Amino acid sequence: MALLLLLVAVLGVVLASSLLLRWNELRYSRRRGLPPGTMGWPLFGETTEFLKQGPSFMKQRRLRYGSLFRTHILGCPTVVCMEPELNRRTLASEGAGFVPGYPQSMLDILGPNNIAAVHGRLHRAMRGAMLALTRPHMIRAALLPKIDAFMRAHLHGWAGRRVDIQEMTKEMALLSALRQIAGISAGPLSDALKAELYTLVLGTFSLPINIPGTNYSKGLQARKKLVAMLRQMIADRRSSGCAQDDMLDALLSGNEGTRAKLSDDQIIDLLITLIYSGYETVSTTSMMAVKYLSDNPKALEQIRKEHLDIRKAKSPEDALDWNDYKSMTFTKAVIYETLRLATVVNGLLRKTTQDVEMNGYVIPKGWRIYVYTREINYDPFLYPEPMVFNPWRWLMGGGGKQHNIKVPQSGSSQRATYPSSRLLNL
Numbered sequence: 469m470a471l472l473l474l475l476v477a478v479l480g481v482v483l484a485s486s487l488l489l490r491w492n493e494l495r496y497s498r499r500r501g502l503p504p505g506t507m508g509w510p511l512f513g514e515t516t517e518f519l520k521q522g523p524s525f526m527k528q529r530r531l532r533y534g535s536l537f538r539t540h541i542l543g544c545p546t547v548v549c550m551e552p553e554l555n556r557r558t559l560a561s562e563g564a565g566f567v568p569g570y571p572q573s574m575l576d577i578l579g580p581n582n583i584a585a586v587h588g589r590l591h592r593a594m595r596g597a598m599l600a601l602t603r604p605h606m607i608r609a610a611l612l613p614k615i616d617a618f619m620r621a622h623l624h625g626w627a628g629r630r631v632d633i634q635e636m637t638k639e640m641a642l643l644s645a646l647r648q649i650a651g652i653s654a655g656p657l658s659d660a661l662k663a664e665l666y667t668l669v670l671g672t673f674s675l676p677i678n679i680p681g682t683n684y685s686k687g688l689q690a691r692k693k694l695v696a697m698l699r700q701m702i703a704d705r706r707s708s709g710c711a712q713d714d715m716l717d718a719l720l721s722g723n724e725g726t727r728a729k730l731s732d733d734q735i736i737d738l739l740i741t742l743i744y745s746g747y748e749t750v751s752t753t754s755m756m757a758v759k760y761l762s763d764n765p766k767a768l769e770q771i772r773k774e775h776l777d778i779r780k781a782k783s784p785e786d787a788l789d790w791n792d793y794k795s796m797t798f799t800k801a802v803i804y805e806t807l808r809l810a811t812v813v814n815g816l817l818r819k820t821t822q823d824v825e826m827n828g829y830v831i832p833k834g835w836r837i838y839v840y841t842r843e844i845n846y847d848p849f850l851y852p853e854p855m856v857f858n859p860w861r862w863l864m865g866g867g868g869k870q871h872n873i874k875v876p877q878s879g880s881s882q883r884a885t886y887p888s889s890r891l892l893n894l
C-alpha cells in the first residue's frame with residue numbers, strides 16, 4: 469500500500485512538473501514573433517542549466533534553434549544572440565532601443581549607484597570619475613610605478629615556493645586592486661574584504677530570491693559588511709588628514725579630474741564596482757597566461773628574453789616605465805592570445821527599452837539580450853587553428869595581404885596563413 473502511495477506521489481509530481489513546464493512554454497508562445505527556444509520553469513527559467521553547463525548550454529541551444537534563441541535566465545526572459553554582425557549592431561545602438569541590462573541580482577548587490585544601474589547625469593558623473601582615475605597620465609605617472617612596486621614585492625614572496633597558481637593569482641589580483649584603490653596591504657583588513665568579496669561575487673550570478681541561505685541573500689549580507697568596512701575606511705581617511713595618493717583620495721577630494729565630488733554612498737558603490745570588475749577578470753586571465761606559457765616553452769623563452777633584455781638596460785631597483793611597457797610587443801601578444809583563448813567574459817547583457825526587431829523576430833520591451841561574443845574567439849576563419857595557443861598570430865603589420873606566420877613548437881613547426889586586415893595591429 470505504501471509503495472502504491474509512493475508511486476502515485478511520484479507520478480503526481482512528474483505530471484504536475486510537465487504541466488507547469490508546458491503551461492510556461494504556452495504563455496510565451498502566445499506572443500507573436502519571438503525567436504525559437506524554451507523558457508524552462510516559471511520564475512526560475514533555465515537558470516540552473518545555464519549556470520551549471522556554461523558555454524555548452526549555449527552550444528546545445530544553438531544547434532537546436534539557431535544563433536538567435538529565447539530562454540529565461542537569472543530572473544529575466546532573455547534572447548541570446550550569437551551572430552557577430554547582429555551583436556555589433558546591438559552594441560552600437562546603445563540608447564536607441566537598448567540600455568545595459570545586467571541581472572537584478574548584480575544591480576542589487578553592486579549597489580544602487582554602480583555604473584551598470586545608473587543612467588543620465590549620474591552615469592556620466594560615475595563614468596567620468598572612473599575614466600579620470602585611469603586616464604593615460606594617471607596610468608603613466610601613478611598606476612604603472614605602483615603596480616611595478618607591488619608586483620615585485622608580491623612575486624618575491626613566491627620565490628622558491630611551490631604555489632597554487634589559482635589561489636595566488638586571485639590573491640595577487642585582489643591585493644593589487646586594493647593597493648591602487650585604497651592603499652590597503654595584505655593583513656586583517658584585506659582578509660576580511662576578501663572573504664566578503666567571494667560571497668558577493670557568487671551572489672551577483674544568482675536568482676534574486678531573498679530567502680536566507682540563497683546565494684543572493686548571502687551576497688546581500690556580504691555587501692552590507694563590505695559597505696560598513698568601506699564607510700569606516702572613508703571616516704578613518706578623513707580623520708587622519710594625511711594625503712595617501714590613491715584612488716580613494718582622488719575621489720574624496722574631487723582632484724585628479726574626478727570632477728563633481730561624489731557622495732560617500734556613490735564612492736562606496738564605485739569602489740565595490742572597481743574591486744568586483746577587476747577581480748575575477750584579472751585573476752583568471754593571469755592564471756591562464758601562466759598555464760599557457762608553462763605549456764608552451766617557446767613562448768615562455770621568448771617572453772622571458774623580452775623581459776630580460778629590458779632589465780639589462782636598468783639597475784635592479786629601477787622601475788619599469790611607460791617606454792618599457794610600450795616596447796613589450798611579445799608580452800602584449802601573449803596577453804591578447806590569453807584573453808582570446810581563455811575568454812573570461814563570454815558576452816554582454818543589454819535590455820530593450822522598446823519592442824525591437826532582430827532578424828525578423830520581435831523582442832519585447834524589457835527583455836534582456838545576451839550579446840554572446842565568446843564564439844568569435846574560436847572562429848577558424850579569424851583565428852586558424854583556434855584552439856592552439858599562438859601569440860605569434862598577433863605579431864603582424866597591416867596592409868591587407870596574407871602573412872605566413874611560423875608557430876614555433878618544441879620539435880616541429882607549423883605554418884598558418886592569416887588575412888592580416890582582420891587582426892589587431894599592435
Ligand code: HEM
Pocket residue numbers: 568583584595598741742743745746747749750753812813816817
Ligand atoms: C581581463 C580583464 C578584463 C576584461 C576581459 C574586461 C571586460 C569588460 C567588458 C567586456 C566590459 C563591457 C561591459 C558592458 O558594456 O556591458 C567591461 C566594462 C567594465 N570594466 Fe572591465 N574587463 C577587464 C578588467 C577590468 C578591470 C581591471 C577593471 C577595474 C579595475 C574593470 C572595470 C570595468 C568597469 C568599471 C566597466 C564598466 C564601464 C562602463 O559601463 O562604462 N575591468 N569590462
